[in-house]
Amino acid sequence: MNAARNAALEAWMTEHGHSSNSLAEVVNTALESLTGRLGGLDGSSVRDWKSGRVRWPKSATRRALEEVSGLPATALGFVPRGRTQPNPAPPQQEDAMKRRTLVGGIAAATAAAVAPGTAAPRRIGVSDVERLQDRFAEIVASDHRRGGQVDIEQRAAALADEALTLQNAGTATQRVRRNLYAAAAAFRSSAMWAAVDGRRYDTAEAHMRRAQTLAEMSGDQAIKFRIWSHAGTMYRHMGRPADALAANDVARNLHIARRDPQFAALGLARQGAIHGAAHAQTSATRAFDQAQDAMLRSDPDEHRPMWMLAFWDEAELHSLALSAHLSLGDYATAEFHAHRCLASLRPQMARSRAITTTRLAHAQLAQGDTDTATATAMKVPADAATEHARVSRMLREFSAALRATAPSSTAAQTWTEHTTAWRATA
Known part of the structure; x- marks a missing residue:
């Protein structure tokens, strides 16, 4: 005897726009929240439910389904073991039921029209x-x-x-x-x-x-990762590397960072930048090597959130390495990463380009190349130089370093004239 299809589940999935694969994915996530372990369901599991081959899933799976849908398992068409599907209503009884449903619906609609403000939410x-x-x-x-x-x-x-x-x-x-x-x-x-x-x-x-x-x-594991990873970056900028490492470790220890190498790579790269700020060169180098390896292992076709796709790539990896090596005083390596970052930055990343260009100018100036450094700094757009807090601060520091190392140089004079023009247009 063929199993009866689970029409209730199919109707719910259609209403909420779920394919078999997408429902499996959200139930797996709910299982992780409930049990601490990501579920192992896939599209074939859901197809078994829809076809009626599996009429009563395991208890943890049922709980996860109920969390996802907000409905009891029985309302989704699942039948406890030992029970049979309810018999379909005889034709006359079914017609009577339809009439009652129709009359009830008309009455409800009429009541809503008569009493404004009492309509269904x-x-x-x-x-x-x-x-x-x-x-x-x-x-x-x-x-x-x-x-x-x-x-x-x-x-x-x-x-x-x-x-x-x-x-x-x-x-x-x-x-x-x-x-x-x-x-x-x-x-x-x-x-x-x-x-x-x-x-x-x-x-x-x-x-x-x-x-x-x-x-x-x-x-949501992905957004938890983002927030704690941002916290690590915030504390790094505040000069609190111990807090930065602790916050970034929370992100890196989430299940999603162990499951998806791209999340692992981002966590490791930001860890490398924090180690750089703490002047821990060996740890920084190891973290960036591991981040690069993780990126190479990742599946580019795996679904990831929009905020991550919008910025995380090889250019961002080089940007973080640039920041770390500047902090470490390894200016030649910092310059290398700056050029690699600029070469691979997406066109729309104007803010990142301004930050990277400013850091490149610092790396060149620290190596004694005042003319090249000044020419690089002059490439920063005026709006970023005057309106972006981090860029403005780094350019003020560049001005101070240039005056300290080559106060009477043509480069210093050119830079002074250039920044005067910036201030005039700000």
Whole structure:
């Protein structure tokens, strides 16, 4: 006798836009939250449920399904062992049921029309989350062009608040609610990063604490990684390498960093930059070697979050190595990484290009090449030089170093005239 298909599960999957593979993925994630171990389901597992070949999944899997859907397993069409599927209603009984359903629906609609304000609450779905993510992409793009600006921080924070407001605007499945919390955490994390990039560290820490809470509520490993990794970078910029290593270790010890070599590579590269700031050359070199190896092992086709795809690549790896070797005083190696970074930077990464160009000028000046260093520093766009907090600070330090090493040189005079023109247009 052929097993009866699970029509209830199929209908729920269609309503929520799930394929067999995508449902397996979210249930695996829910299993990890429940048990501490990532589930081993795949598309064939879900197809077994839909076909009726598996009528009552294991207890942990059922709990995960209930978390994802917000419904009991029986409402999803699963049948406990020892029970049979309910018999279909006889035709006459079925017709009567349809009539009652229709009459009940008309009555409900009439009542809603007569009594405004008592209509059913709005249904929040995946499309609502996707609309927020589309607007988030615009903020990420602005960050790559003009990082560190207060307006970027404010827009990201406002979008996080909007995601939380949506939580209370209607009904939603557990999966959608978790996605909303994850989105709010990602937006708040971007507000944090904009504050870090603008050297507004007190504000950044406040964003960090809120983002961490939201990430825990979402159970999303990727956004937890992002927030703790950002925290490590923040503490590095604040001159607190011990705190930076501790925060970055939280990110690196998450399951996602052990499962996906790209997350492992990012965590290791940021660890290398922290070791550089702490003047631990051997540890920094080892971390960057391991990061490069992890990148080579990764699957480029694996699904990863938008925020990671937007910036993490070989150019960012070289940027972090550049920062580390500048801190270590290894200026020739720093210059090498600067050139490699600039050669592979994506065109839209204007903020990163300005930072890398400024660091390259520092590396060249430290090696005594004042003319080349000055020519490099003059390539930094005026808006980045005057409006980006980190770039402005590094260029002031470049000016001081140039005056100290070659105060009467043609390069120093040229640089003074150039910065005067910057200030005039600012």
